[in-house]
Amino acid sequence: MPLLWLIVIVFGIAAAGYILGRARALGSAGGEIRQMHSLPSYYGSNVAMKVLAPSLLLLLIWLVVQPVWINMSVSGMIPEGEIAEGSNLGLVMAEVRRTADGLDAATAAGLMTQTVANGSDPVAVTEGLKDAGQIVTSDLTPAVLSAAQAYRAEQAFAHLVMVIAVLAVAGLGFLWGMKEAHFDFRARNTVEKGIKTLLIAAASIAILTTIGIVLSLIFNTIEFFRLYPAADFFTLLEWAPSFSGRGGSSALGILPLLWGTLYISFVALVVSVPIGLFAAVYLSEYAGPKMRAIAKPLLEVLAGIPTIVYGLFALLTIGPILLAVFGDDGLGWMQGQRAVMTAGIAMGIMLIPFVSSLSDDIINAVPQSLRDGSYGLGATKSETIKQVILPAALPGIVGAILLAASRAIGETMIVVLGAGAAARLSLNPFEAMTTVTAKIVSQLTGDSDFASPEALVAFALGMSLFVITLGLNVIALAIVRKYREQYD
Structure with a gap:
């Protein structure tokens, strides 16, 4: 039945x-x-x-x-x-x-x-x-x-x-x-x-x-380390999986993938955090009711766009623009459309509503009495924002940035289309790189057996990413507790 x-x-x-x-x-x-x-x-x-x-x-x-x-x-x-x-x-x-x-x-x-x-x-x-x-x-x-x-x-x-x-x-x-x-x-x-x-x-x-x-994650990671040395996984500077029937032995070092993940996420946060935070300050402190009613929904539309669309935007629009400026016809730094900057800028645009919307709500939650006290002491609006409102809202803003960072670390489609699939250690943001999540997808698709090291390495990559995200949460929690005690 x-x-x-x-x-x-x-x-x-x-x-x-x-x-x-x-x-x-x-x-x-x-x-x-x-x-x-x-x-x-x-x-x-x-x-x-x-x-x-x-x-x-x-x-x-x-x-x-x-x-x-x-x-x-x-x-x-x-x-x-x-x-x-x-x-x-x-x-x-x-x-x-x-x-x-x-x-x-x-x-x-x-x-x-x-x-x-x-x-x-x-x-x-x-x-x-x-x-x-x-x-x-x-x-x-x-x-x-x-x-x-x-x-x-x-x-x-x-x-x-x-x-x-x-x-x-x-x-x-x-x-x-x-x-x-x-x-x-x-x-x-x-x-x-x-x-x-x-x-x-x-x-x-x-x-x-x-x-x-x-x-x-733990059990499959343990099974992977029974088949592949943990020391090589955490220390090798090369990522070169060799699937069954293709000859050679696999070199499965996480460091190139980890570097690409953090590098692209850093570029995305450099783009999204200032723009999103400034937009939140404008919407909460400067914009009138009519402007706010129009601007905030339009800004939040960015959050509803599928990531594959951002990937295509990175590949077809951002990449050619960067190549025209930094390629062979320009400064000569960029060799192709796929690069860290291409994926980072597209991902940063995607993360803007995450930072701006949450930060706007947090800034609006700051008591009006703090603003009135600052104005009563003769501070200007910009001084009040810089010295009173933003410090009071800092715990929540840190949480918004952490959410954006977690979203950036876990992104896949934008990386595949915008940054390429090359696992390398380089400081050049105009070179193609890849991330942990992109390789997790690639290792679990294709003709590799699910019980082989080339497939089980996806769980070790996921476990490493989980530990990194957990560490970010612990750091953010420490920051939140420190400043929350000051402003409670």
Whole structure:
């Protein structure tokens, strides 16, 4: 049974439970609502809740645990001799899963007679899958074929057991709720507790998601460092991945990528912070209501433009302008349209509304009493802004700049189109460079196996970027606390 149909059936049972539970409770009171402890809808909701909550929770847990359990079970069937030198069990299991998917697709298309029906001959099965359009691998060994067949069988059996278990739990919840559908049952209290639990779970999703992201990064980073030396990753000045079948060994040094990330982000902040901050000061302190009503929405339109459009703008407009000024026809510093300055300027334009909008709100939140006190002492408007308003709003402004910096560090499309893909260490802002995020995308696309070092390095890059962003947050928090104590 497809997963979608299973979910539809569970919700159908819950809907029937709501209607029948409400009617049963109302009938037990002889149709007199005043004799019931709770409104009829609470009794129906109680039945629906007891159907949905346990069954969907079981389904979620099952879908998370099942792949891990089957992977552990089938991996024991792979002999150590099957793992070639320079490979690992993860690479072999990836091949097993691909083969199992090919067998599944062949079964769904009715092509098993020309694939698995060829017996245990892996060559015949491979050729059959190729003829059927289900190419899984060019070298299928008997051990991998047996493991793939076992993987496919266990997956089908586990799915059947899951369907039966989820429907059984939904049915038991239906019977439990119907048993409680009596006029003197405190259905309202039960439903309110259930809603409270649901709200707590919803509030915990952000925390659990963060923990899940961090753990996935940590585990995959550890797996990467088992295959590739950590010292080389953090010290090599070269980024030259060599994928399987292309020869050579990979040089996966993060320093060129990290330098490109910080360099382009720095150029973007140099462009966005002064312009955004000056715009915020003008909008909050100088602009009249009519000008503010027009200028602020127009400025915030920049935040709604897709990043791919900024990338095209950088490639087709900013790059040629810079090349005309700093290229061979000008100062001779720039060799091509793709460069750090091209991506940095485009990214800075994109970040202007992040800085200006947040800074404007923060400056407007400064108490008017501070302005009045400054004017009462004879200060001018510009002196009040420089010596009173901006220092008072500094914690919030730092937060706005931090948000812009985080956005710049995580940008990808503008970098790919505007800065190129060259990983190099250089101080010349008119040379092409790349960033960590751009290489994360490139490493997880293409023909590299997901369990290979060239793919797992994306998690190490992501973990490094996470640590850098966390460090920026800690520094900003220290600055905020220092100045907030001064102006509270």
